[in-house]
Amino acid sequence: MxxxxxxxxxxxxxxxxxxxxxxxxxxxxxxxxxxxxxxxxxxxxxxxxxxxxxxxxxxxxxxxxxxxxxxxxxxxxxxxxxxxxxxxxxxxxxxxxxxxxxxxxxxxxxxxxxxxxxxxxxxxxxxxxxxxxxxxxxxxxxxxxxxxxxxxxxxxxxxxxxxxxxxxxxxxxxxxxxxxxxxxxxxxxxxxxxxxxxxxxxxxxxxDYAAEAGDAPDYAGRTVVVTAGPTQEAIDPVRYITNHSSGKMGYSLAEAAAKRGAKVVLISGPTALRVPENENISFVPVVSASDMAEAVFTHFEKADILIMAAAVADYTPKTVADQKIKKADGGMTIELARTTDILGTLKDRKREGQFICGFSMETENLLGNSRKKLVKKNLDMIAANSIVDPGAGFGHDTNKVTIIARDGEESLPLISKAETADRILDAIIKRVK
Ligand SMILES: Cc1cc2nc3c(=O)[nH]c(=O)nc-3n(C[C@H](O)[C@H](O)[C@H](O)COP(=O)(O)O)c2cc1C
Known part of the structure; x- marks a missing residue:
């Protein structure tokens, strides 16, 4: 002082x-x-x-x-x-x-x-x-x-x-x-x-720095499926609806899990990030919410742990125009249809022993809404992402997350996404059977 x-x-x-x-x-x-x-x-x-x-x-x-x-x-x-x-x-x-x-x-x-x-x-x-x-x-x-x-x-x-x-x-x-x-x-x-x-x-x-948490092979023998990034919902051949997700949190989770010995499947929407060069990470690129759903359903079968860090669109244009929509006088309306609720669907497909960690990002009542989502979607854990704290959320290299599990909660400080990933993986591994 x-x-x-x-x-x-x-x-x-x-x-x-x-x-x-x-x-x-x-x-x-x-x-x-x-x-x-x-x-x-x-x-x-x-x-x-x-x-x-x-x-x-x-x-x-x-x-x-x-x-x-x-x-x-x-x-x-x-x-x-x-x-x-x-x-x-x-x-x-x-x-x-x-x-x-x-x-x-x-x-x-x-x-x-x-x-x-x-x-x-x-x-x-x-x-x-x-x-x-x-x-x-x-x-x-x-x-x-x-x-x-x-x-x-x-x-x-x-x-x-x-x-x-x-x-x-x-x-x-x-x-x-x-x-x-x-x-x-x-x-x-x-x-x-x-x-x-x-x-x-x-x-x-x-x-013993050789035994640092991030290096301990505590995920050896486990298959971890991670989703990352935004989705793109086509309106016509040149336009789409998306969100601000950069994919950094999901990529950090995939890299950290691979470093800790897991076989990782990284299902990623379009991002500007480099595809991780790691023989333990299989990279599955997707574009739309429906591609994401299909890839998750395919890979979930063999997953021990699923971490859904992607920001998947909730709505998609009901029809996609074959040709670029020409501008005309006056406004225009795009009719949207609900996309598949991936976590909602997995609720009924989950096998005994599989662990699902969702992510939530809300502009209001973050913790209350996240706790509700944990129960409604029958998740084992949810990482509630702050969007209001400076340095947290979309695009940043840092994040501020509250880990909400069935048996307790832990609020992490604002730390790098790499460290956040390790803390989330620590919280998961403690709870998997
Ligand atoms: C133009 C220029 C830019 C440099 N930028 C970096 C840098 O970004 N990071 C770094 O580690 N070294 C950089 N270096 C090399 C360091 O200045 C050099 O290793 C130096 O010995 C560091 O001294 P210090 O660590 O005592 O400050 C740069 C050198 C030059 C000439």
Missing amino acids: LDGKKNVLLAVTGSIAAYKAADIARGFIKKGYSVTVMLTANGAKFITPMTFETLTGSKCLVDTFDRNFKYEVEHISAAKACDLLLVAPASANVIGKIAGGIADDMVTTTILAVTAPKLIAPAMNTAMYDNPIVQDNMKKLKAYGYQFIDPAEGLLACGDTGRGKLADVEDILSVSQGILEETENETEKVSGTELSDLNKSEAGEAP
């Missing part, structure tokens, strides 16, 4: 995305937090300390051996005063140094001394991000309780297209805020790790 305000210690590293850290710092200030910025020497080649000093009103820390300040061991006092450490953007180099326990500059020395929650937002070229060394470093840090906000996909500054773009600034701010609010209640969990476990590792007990 600084001056009665929660303090964010923002570490900025040598990435082309460093300029976005100015917006991050400003965003925290606007939300009423105090911000201290640390910059690596290479980070200072991309953005100057003066920018941050002007935005935050406090000294930007670069040099561990700078004696030009009130006498305090600065890296220790900055570490003690913070309620959240955020590294954004985090270079491959700094991630590697933290994972290796290296403390050879202001940023890495301070990070080693921080006991508050730590959030890392990587940004780098796709090949660097996919490099198994970088992936291993991140896995190690996750096992030590560090949280990550995954980079986005897109056109990178180096001209490549792929994963590695710094996550959206608004998403970084929302996730950080979620963590800061969550730490107010010390009994709550951080990134699936109890705070007490986190403290244990800080006290010197090394967790």
Whole structure:
């Protein structure tokens, strides 16, 4: 805490995305937090300390051996005063140094001394991000309780297209805020790790990071069918009705289940996402609600677990015009027909031992309506998706979900969709027979 305000210690590293850290710092200030910025020497080649000093009103820390300040061991006092450490953007180099326990500059020395929650937002070229060394470093840090906000996909500054773009600034701010609010209640969990476990590792007990939750083959031998994305309901050969689903939640679930040993069938409506390259994921592309229903009914037979994360249209045009409908004077009406209620139909086809997790997204009374849906559709679990919280729902890389099961509920904080997927899979595996 600084001056009665929660303090964010923002570490900025040598990435082309460093300029976005100015917006991050400003965003925290606007939300009423105090911000201290640390910059690596290479980070200072991309953005100057003066920018941050002007935005935050406090000294930007670069040099561990700078004696030009009130006498305090600065890296220790900055570490003690913070309620959240955020590294954004985090270079491959700094991630590697933290994972290796290296403390050879202001940023890495301070990070080693921080006991508050730590959030890392990587940004780098796709090949660097996919490099198994970088992936291993991140896995190690996750096992030590560090949280990550995954980079986005897109056109990178180096001209490549792929994963590695710094996550959206608004998403970084929302996730950080979620963590800061969550730490107010010390009994709550951080990134699936109890705070007490986190403290244990800080006290010197090394967790077995090879046995991280996402790696445990607890889904081995199970077939998981996941639906994802929107559907497209044709009006004529060039027009259709759809919704804003990006497919990110469903793809994250498919990837997480495959990583945990499941054979996965990913049934996906049209999305802009890359088809997962994983030999344990069979990809089934569909377009309309009726294609989706047919594919689900086919694959449900052999499924142990079905997770319906797709946003399937409830209505479809009653007839599809053969030719492009010509515009004419006046308005026009499209008559819609109800699509097949997939979950409603599966209710009667479900075998003993099969587990069904639905998703719900409502603009009002989310939890009440989701509980009703759980009962009406005879589901085992429903993941209620927030659409109102900033950073949650359609298109974002983060989500805020409440898991509603027959025997209890769990509200997850705003976390990445990848982490949400693991928490949903944790909740399912506990309950499957
Ligand atoms: C123009 C340019 C852009 C760079 N962007 C990134 C980046 O986005 N991510 C990254 O990990 N490294 C990037 N690098 C390489 C890092 O700056 C380099 O690894 C450096 O040693 C990182 O130092 P630091 O981690 O101490 O800040 C970039 C280098 C240049 C010259």
